[in-house]
Amino acid sequence: xxxxxxxxxxxxxxxxPLTPILLWLGVALFAVGAWGGLMRTPPDYLQGExxxxxxxxxxxxxxxxxxxxxxxxxxxxxxxxxxxxxxVAARAIAVxxxxxxxxxxxxxxxxxxxxxxxxxxWDGRLTSMLLLFFVYLAYIALARADHDRGGDGRIPAIFGxxxxxxxxxxxxxxxxxNTLHQGQSIGLTGSTIDSAILWPLFWTLAGASLFFAxxxxxxxxxxxxxxxxxxxxxxxxx
Amino acid sequence: MKAKHQxxxxxxxxxxxxxxxxxxxxxxxxxxxxxxxxxxDVARDGLPLGKHVRLGGMVExxxxxxxxxxxSIAFVVTDGVAKVxxxxxxxxxxxxxxxxxxxxxxxxxxxxxxxxxxxxxxHDEKYMPxxxxxxxxxxxxxxx
Numbered sequence: 001x002x003x004x005x006x007x008x009x010x011x012x013x014x015x016x017p018l019t020p021i022l023l024w025l026g027v028a029l030f031a032v033g034a035w036g037g038l039m040r041t042p043p044d045y046l047q048g049e050x051x052x053x054x055x056x057x058x059x060x061x062x063x064x065x066x067x068x069x070x071x072x073x074x075x076x077x078x079x080x081x082x083x084x085x086x087x088v089a090a091r092a093i094a095v096x097x098x099x100x101x102x103x104x105x106x107x108x109x110x111x112x113x114x115x116x117x118x119x120x121x122w123d124g125r126l127t128s129m130l131l132l133f134f135v136y137l138a139y140i141a142l143a144r145a146d147h148d149r150g151g152d153g154r155i156p157a158i159f160g161x162x163x164x165x166x167x168x169x170x171x172x173x174x175x176x177x178n179t180l181h182q183g184q185s186i187g188l189t190g191s192t193i194d195s196a197i198l199w200p201l202f203w204t205l206a207g208a209s210l211f212f213a214x215x216x217x218x219x220x221x222x223x224x225x226x227x228x229x230x231x232x233x234x235x236x237x238x
Numbered sequence: 239m240k241a242k243h244q245x246x247x248x249x250x251x252x253x254x255x256x257x258x259x260x261x262x263x264x265x266x267x268x269x270x271x272x273x274x275x276x277x278x279d280v281a282r283d284g285l286p287l288g289k290h291v292r293l294g295g296m297v298e299x300x301x302x303x304x305x306x307x308x309x310s311i312a313f314v315v316t317d318g319v320a321k322v323x324x325x326x327x328x329x330x331x332x333x334x335x336x337x338x339x340x341x342x343x344x345x346x347x348x349x350x351x352x353x354x355x356x357x358x359x360x361h362d363e364k365y366m367p368x369x370x371x372x373x374x375x376x377x378x379x380x381x382x
Contacts, residue, residue: 041367042367042368042369043368044365044367045370047333047365051365054365072253076249076253079245079249080242080246116341116361117357117358117359118358124271124273161253161256164253164257165256165259165260166260167260168264169263169264172264176264176268177264177267177268177272178273178274178276178294180358182360182361182362182363183363185363192363192364193363193365193366194365194366194367194370196367197365198365
């Protein structure tokens with residue numbers, strides 16, 4: 001399976017028709033979630049209508065962190081099995097991952113002002129998420145520099161694994177430290193969000209995730225195409 | 239052992255080391271990364287006098303007292319271990335209410351009370367419609 005997909009030609013054959021499906025299905029699911037979250041769900045007993053920011057904030061946080069998990073997994077696959085596509089995947093994830101981490105910080109700030117009474121505080125959760133955003137930017141710069149200088153992608157892959165240090169810190173910051181941010185609402189064992197408020201979140205989560213996957217495929221195709229152009233130019237130059 | 243397997247073992251070891259590092263960071267930073275002092279911390283470790291700090295906990299039920307000038311309030315912050323009386327003059331956040339979380343920014347006084355210059359409301363991880371909440375917290379009221 002992995003070996004079959006590692007062939008760039010076969011990958012392109014699958015990725016080309018899959019990209020628009022993922023993008024449009026993602027948009028459609030997100031639209032259902034947005035409709036449910038804005039029109040159908042009741043307000044929260046404490047926060048009132050403000051709670052609706054959750055339907056966009058939680059998916060961006062999930063994908064900001066999920067994106068880095070993707071970079072870490074791709075980096076491991078690249079380092080161990082040396083699949084060139086894994087390195088392409090890690091580079092393709094970095095930019096949308098950074099964008100979603102930034103969206104998470106922005107929507108969180110907009111949510112914090114009416115509920116907590118502040119746009120920003122240096123609390124454990126907020127600070128560790130901001131660090132993840134900076135680590136994304138560093139990864140993008142490093143991967144580009146490595147690629148431009150003809151590197152084989154090993155150094156960004158090592159950085160991709162090292163950056164994983166932030167994921168448990170973000171996850172457990174609200175459990176282990178006292179923070180302004182509230183504790184974990186959704187865990188493996190259930191959720192502390194009432195089901196009447198919770199359901200659109202699954203739609204926006206699924207929709208944003210499919211959209212993210214579509215963007216990653218799009219960027220992977222662009223990176224593979226750019227590599228082919230470079231290879232062809234090199235052959236012509238000889 | 240093939241080179242591929244060797245790399246796999248190395249990478250997995252690296253991953254374990256990285257995750258171990260984040261566990262160590264989480265536990266080592268426990269005190270420094272705390273966002274606020276809880277009343278229990280202060281009772282145990284003494285008052286951090288002369289410093290601008292944050293005090294966090296629950297607003298004790300029935301403790302909010304509005305002063306005659308209309309903009310000053312007094313209330314008690316508790317964490318179940320100890321209590322600290324707080325005075326504040328200004329606009330409180332919408333979510334500030336009794337039996338709910340609060341983070342006060344300001345200074346401890348030598349008598350053990352706290353004078354806040356800013357209040358942040360802290361809410362918990364439970365979200366529910368007003369009807370459900372009404373059934374669960376029948377005695378809870380928005381009025382002080």
